[in-house]
Amino acid sequence: MPSIKKVAEVAGVSVGTVSHVITGSVRLSETLRTKVGAAIRELNYHPNHVARSLKTSKTRTLGIIVPDMTISFYPQIIRGAEAASRQHGYSLIAVNSDDDVELQKERLSLLRSQRVEGILIAVAAGPTPLGQISRLIDAGIAVVCLDRIPDRVPVDSVSVDDVQAAEMGTAHLLGAGYRRIAIVTGPLSLKNERRRVCGYRKALAAAGLTGDDELIWEADLRPERAAALCRDHLRANSRRPDALFCSNGPTALGALRALRDAGLQMPADIGFATFDELTVDELFSPAITTVVQPAYDIGCRAADMLLRRIEGLEKSETPITVRLPATLKIRESSRSFEKNDTISGFAMLPK
Amino acid sequence: MPSIKKVAEVAGVSVGTVSHVITGSVRLSETLRTKVGAAIRELNYHPNHVARSLKTSKTRTLGIIVPDMTISFYPQIIRGAEAASRQHGYSLIAVNSDDDVELQKERLSLLRSQRVEGILIAVAAGPTPLGQISRLIDAGIAVVCLDRIPDRVPVDSVSVDDVQAAEMGTAHLLGAGYRRIAIVTGPLSLKNERRRVCGYRKALAAAGLTGDDELIWEADLRPERAAALCRDHLRANSRRPDALFCSNGPTALGALRALRDAGLQMPADIGFATFDELTVDELFSPAITTVVQPAYDIGCRAADMLLRRIEGLEKSETPITVRLPATLKIRESSRSFEKNDTISGFAMLPK
DNA sequence: CTGTTAGCGCCTTCAA
DNA sequence: TTGAAGGCGCTAACAG
Numbered sequence: 227m228p229s230i231k232k233v234a235e236v237a238g239v240s241v242g243t244v245s246h247v248i249t250g251s252v253r254l255s256e257t258l259r260t261k262v263g264a265a266i267r268e269l270n271y272h273p274n275h276v277a278r279s280l281k282t283s284k285t286r287t288l289g290i291i292v293p294d295m296t297i298s299f300y301p302q303i304i305r306g307a308e309a310a311s312r313q314h315g316y317s318l319i320a321v322n323s324d325d326d327v328e329l330q331k332e333r334l335s336l337l338r339s340q341r342v343e344g345i346l347i348a349v350a351a352g353p354t355p356l357g358q359i360s361r362l363i364d365a366g367i368a369v370v371c372l373d374r375i376p377d378r379v380p381v382d383s384v385s386v387d388d389v390q391a392a393e394m395g396t397a398h399l400l401g402a403g404y405r406r407i408a409i410v411t412g413p414l415s416l417k418n419e420r421r422r423v424c425g426y427r428k429a430l431a432a433a434g435l436t437g438d439d440e441l442i443w444e445a446d447l448r449p450e451r452a453a454a455l456c457r458d459h460l461r462a463n464s465r466r467p468d469a470l471f472c473s474n475g476p477t478a479l480g481a482l483r484a485l486r487d488a489g490l491q492m493p494a495d496i497g498f499a500t501f502d503e504l505t506v507d508e509l510f511s512p513a514i515t516t517v518v519q520p521a522y523d524i525g526c527r528a529a530d531m532l533l534r535r536i537e538g539l540e541k542s543e544t545p546i547t548v549r550l551p552a553t554l555k556i557r558e559s560s561r562s563f564e565k566n567d568t569i570s571g572f573a574m575l576p577k
Numbered sequence: 578m579p580s581i582k583k584v585a586e587v588a589g590v591s592v593g594t595v596s597h598v599i600t601g602s603v604r605l606s607e608t609l610r611t612k613v614g615a616a617i618r619e620l621n622y623h624p625n626h627v628a629r630s631l632k633t634s635k636t637r638t639l640g641i642i643v644p645d646m647t648i649s650f651y652p653q654i655i656r657g658a659e660a661a662s663r664q665h666g667y668s669l670i671a672v673n674s675d676d677d678v679e680l681q682k683e684r685l686s687l688l689r690s691q692r693v694e695g696i697l698i699a700v701a702a703g704p705t706p707l708g709q710i711s712r713l714i715d716a717g718i719a720v721v722c723l724d725r726i727p728d729r730v731p732v733d734s735v736s737v738d739d740v741q742a743a744e745m746g747t748a749h750l751l752g753a754g755y756r757r758i759a760i761v762t763g764p765l766s767l768k769n770e771r772r773r774v775c776g777y778r779k780a781l782a783a784a785g786l787t788g789d790d791e792l793i794w795e796a797d798l799r800p801e802r803a804a805a806l807c808r809d810h811l812r813a814n815s816r817r818p819d820a821l822f823c824s825n826g827p828t829a830l831g832a833l834r835a836l837r838d839a840g841l842q843m844p845a846d847i848g849f850a851t852f853d854e855l856t857v858d859e860l861f862s863p864a865i866t867t868v869v870q871p872a873y874d875i876g877c878r879a880a881d882m883l884l885r886r887i888e889g890l891e892k893s894e895t896p897i898t899v900r901l902p903a904t905l906k907i908r909e910s911s912r913s914f915e916k917n918d919t920i921s922g923f924a925m926l927p928k
Numbered sequence: 929c930t931g932t933t934a935g936c937g938c939c940t941t942c943a944a
Numbered sequence: 945t946t947g948a949a950g951g952c953g954c955t956a957a958c959a960g
Contacts, residue, residue, distance in 0.1 A: 227692075227716065229937055240947045245939055254945070270716065272689040276630045277937035280952050285627065296656055301646045305673065317687065319670050322656065336668065338623040341578075365578060365621065511862035580953055591931045596955055606929070628953030631936050 228269040237265035248273055279341065287317045288532060289337040290346040290525075293325040293374075293447075299475060299502055299521050300348070303372060306525025307346055314533045316343075325447065327352040334358060344368035344532040346525075349376045351413050351447065368535040372528040375417050382535065384528040384548040386519040388418050391552035392425025393432075395471055395499050395517040400433045402560050404469035404497045408441040408459070410452060410481050411473045422473040422501070441467055445477050452480025453487075460488050469497030469560070475504060478514075498559040501552075512558030520550045579620040588616035599624055630692065638668045639883060640688040641697040641876075644676040644725075644798075650826060650853055650872050651699070654723065657876025658697055665884050667694075676798065678703040685709060695719035695883040697876075700727045702764050702798065719886040723879040726768050733886065735879040735899040737870040739769050742903035743776025744783075746822055746850050746868040751784045753911050755820035755848045759792040759810070761803060761832050762824045773824040773852070792818055796828050803831025804838075811839050820848030820911070826855060829865075849910040852903075863909030871901045 230248075234241040239258060246252045247262045265271070279285040288311050292300040304320050311318045319342065323330035330350045337345055345367060347359070354376045362369050363381065371383040392409075399407050409426045411419045423442060430437045443459055445452035452472075460466060470485070472478035478500035485496060492498045492512055499515040527548055534540035581599075585592040590609060597603045598613045616622070630636040639662050643651040655671050662669045670693065674681035681701045688696055696718060698710070705727045713720050714732065722734040743760075750758050760777045762770045774793060781788045794810055796803035803823075811817060821836070823829035829851035836847060843849045843863055850866040878899055885891035 230939095231937080241938080242940085242947055242949095243945090246946085249939075251940085252945080258945085270712065272686060274631075274692060274937055275690045276627055276636065276692050277952090278939075279627045280625075280631050280936090280954090281938045281940085283952065295646070295652045296649075298647075298649060301652055305647055308673065317670070317672075317691070319668070321668075322659065335623060339626045340668070341625060341627050361621065581955095582953075592954080593931055593933090593956085594929090597930085600955075602956080603929080609930080625953055628936090629955075631938090631952090632954045632956085634936065 227274075228271045229274065230271075233262065233265045233269060233271050236269060237262045283341075285341045285343060286315055287319060287340065287342045288344045288346065288529065289319045289321065289340070289342040291321050291323050291330060291333055291337075292348045293350060294322050295320060297476065299373075299519065302521035303348075303525035303528075306522035306527075307529040308525075310526045310529035310533070314537075316533065318529075323350045325351045327354060327358075330354075331358055334362065338362070338365070338367065342367070344370070344536050346370055346372055346528050346532060348373040351416055353415055354379075368532050370528045370532040370535070372524055373418070377417050380545045382531055382546045384524050384531065384550070385418065386524065386552050387549035388421035389425040389428065390549075391501065391517050391519070392422035392471075392473065393429045394425075394552065394554050395501070395515075396426045396429035397432070398515070398554055398556065399469045399471060399497055399499055399560055400429060400435075402469075402493075402497060404560075405435070406438075406441070406465065406467045407469040407471055407497075408443055408467035409471045409473060410443045410445055410456060410477050412445065412447050412477055414444050419473055426471060426473075440464060445480065447474070447476045449476050449480035449483065452477040453483040454480075456481045456484030457487060460484060460490070467496070469499070472498075472500035475500070475502035478502065478504060482514075492559040493561050503555075515557045515560035516555045517552050518555055519552050523550055578625075579622045580625065581622075584613065584616045584620060584622050587620060588613045634692075636692045636694055637666055638670060638691065638693045639695045639697065639880065640670045640672065640691070640693040642672050642674050642681060642684055642688075643699045644701060645673055646671060648827065650724075650870065653872035654699075654876035654879075657873035657878075658880040659876075661877045661880035661884070665888075667884065669880075674701045676702045678705060678709075682706075682709055685713065689713070689716070689718065693718070695721070695887050697721050697723055697879050697883060699724040702767055704766060705730075719883050721879045721883045721886070723875055724769070728768050731896045733882055733897045735875050735882065735901070736769065737875065737903050738900035739772035740776035740779065741900075742852065742868050742870070743773035743822075743824065744780045745776075745903065745905050746852070746866075747777045747780035748783070749866070749905055749907065750820045750822060750848055750850055750911055751780060751786075753820075753844075753848060755911075756786065757789075757792065757816065757818045758820040758822055758848075759794055759818035760822045760824060761794045761796055761807060761828050763796065763798050763828055765795050770824055777822060777824075791815060796831065798825070798827045800827050800831035800834065803828040804834040805831075807832045807835030808838060811835060811841070818847070820850070822849075823851035826851070826853035829853065829855060833865075843910040844912050854906075866908045866911035867906045868903050869906055870903050874901055 230241050230244050234244045244262050246254055247259050290307055295301055308318045321333045323333055327350045356379050359369055359379050369381055371381050373385050375383045375385055414420050427437050443455055445455045470481055472481050490496045501517045503516055503518055581592050581595050585595045595613055597605055598610050641655055641658055646652055659669045672684045674684055678701045707730050710720055710730050720732055722732050724736050726734045726736055765771055778788050794806055796806045821832055823832050841847045852868045854867055854869055
């Protein structure tokens with residue numbers, strides 16, 4: 227692998243000159259530039275970023291940690307972050323935490339050793355040790371949280387507006403005529419999930435309903451577990467809900483399995499809506515009503531903010547919180563034909 | 578960010594000693610080790626991989642380029658590759674090529690500059706300039722192709738056994754009683770796709786059928802395009818196929834839309850099977866019969882092979898080709914109830 | 929067993 | 945406009 231020295235040699239100039247044409251830091255004569263360019267091509271020279279980073283102590287690299295990039299929501303976020311990073315000349319290293327606080331710690335440590343200049347993170351579901359993140363910030367590494375926002379850590383963050391999103395979904399179900407709506411959530415140790423429950427409650431209250439805590443079903447993020455939970459609840463002798471609202475994709479998958487196993491038809495027997503596109507929602511039968519998060523944008527915005535911090539453009543002392551609105555895709559699973567088959571779209575709450 | 582020097586200072590030893598305890602290269606006294614360890618923790622020291630890489634000219638980093646990690650198949654591959662890499666103490670940088678040969682070239686160049694020690698790549702769909710890959714190899718960077726294997730480039734590769742997989746899928750449809758089976762493919766500029774067509778033909782031939790070229794529908798990898806193509810074909814006045822076999826996920830999504838729009842029911846009006854899990858296949862109605870690729874394993878094996886090359890364990894001069902078998906998940910979309918409702922499972926071809 | 933030191937490849941003053 | 949040289953943090957001889 228040729229070095230700058232070899233290039234200089236072939237071009238018949240000094241290394242300093244080669245460096246100058248590469249970085250474009252100094253104006254050189256046309257002749258020199260072409261001569262050097264020719265040598266570079268001839269040798270198929272690729273500047274050594276490792277050496278450059280060591281010298282400048284700038285790696286132009288960002289890291290992003292997500293629980294599991296196999297969940298379709300995250301690759302979109304990563305793509306957004308990648309696009310924004312690249313636009314600023316940065317690379318992005320994406321790693322998975324497997325929703326495991328210990329692994330997350332290791333990954334964080336590795337990223338630090340790799341000297342990434344900033345980190346984007348959707349924290350693992352367990353109770354995140356506050357130190358893990360604030361230590362980074364103290365060490366001068368910029369951090370922006372996305373999607374999953376940790377409690378009580380003062381840090382910039384970008385996520386969907388959980389409350390609004392859940393409220394919108396729930397309100398839609400209410401507008402469609404459903405009255406006894408259960409919410410199937412992920413672990414309530416996650417702030418998002420709590421906020422979503424909050425939005426759900428708000429919508430109920432706005433409709434003059436008092437929530438029933440028995441209708442808050444806390445699952446985790448494994449579809450099988452959620453399925454089991456829902457099956458149990460649906461079998462219980464207490465009055466069955468007339469609609470299910472799921473606060474995330476994996477949970478929804480589980481819930482759908484439970485409905486299928488219970489032989490319940492949507493929307494006739496039970497209404498259904500969920501956070502997150504199930505990748506191919508529109509081809510489900512019936513198509514599933516979905517609260518869609520702007521995943522790509524979340525990644526984009528988060529990376530932008532991170533870059534602003536790194537480049538010193540953002541000086542705000544207090545953490546910045548960005549909440550992007552979700553959108554509602556109304557499809558067949560929440561059309562309550564029997565009860566009210568004229569309602570369509572995002573109807574207003576009755577009275 | 579503290580350096581090894583600072584650690585040495587705090588611990589009251591020389592930098593060499595600190596380096597030794599970190600790398601574990603030399604046996605040191607217990608006392609020293611604990612003293613240094615304490616200093617490391619106190620300073621929250623993280624070894625600078627950049628400097629280490631420069632010194633050792635080993636980055637312990639691999640790169641992987643996929644067309645689009647938003648396609649659910651690829652994150653699984655990446656996860657597999659990540660797991661294998663990590664097991665050998667390597668990191669993995671994943672980037673997207675957007676199926677664009679130019680972008681792919683840029684990414685490759687960046688990865689080179691970052692001095693990754695090896696590259697895993699699923700080549701972009703366009704005609705891949707042979708040079709792009711062979712140049713890397715010439716430069717001493719190990720390369721293993723996965724999933725998408727380029728033509729006429731001598732390089733190690735890992736992918737599903739396309740012929741076997743397509744043959745299995747097609748044979749299953751034949752076994753279910755379908756006779757006029759169309760195959761909806763991605764761009765035939767991709768070797769995989771051609772091999773899949775090959776497997777399809779083989780299965781037809783084995784059943785004593787002569788393929789009809791009008792039933793080979795070449796789409797690209799955008800669902801909308803595939804949908805349009807299928808709609809056109811289904812509307813054409815030539816005799817309609819009684820089953821569709823899709824050779825990849827995005828194409829299948831498009832085909833399913835076309836079927837829905839045409840009001841065709843599976844499996845009654847038309848049989849259906851496809852490569853690749855549509856993420857939530859089992860919840861489609863009807864559930865879709867699928868040829869499942871061992872994506873995680875492909876990533877794993879490919880990374881393993883790459884590492885073996887890097888570590889000089891694999892000396893084979895000729896490229897190694899690994900083809901992993903696919904498995905068939907028979908579900909409702911290919912059960913031809915009307916024609917033959919006793920067939921179930923992967924039935925033998927009727928003589 | 930522990931300390932000293934020479935670079936790895938590059939960028940960036942500073943001088944010519 | 946061009947060249948010379950120091951040093952980023954670390955590892956691996958080698959010396960003590």
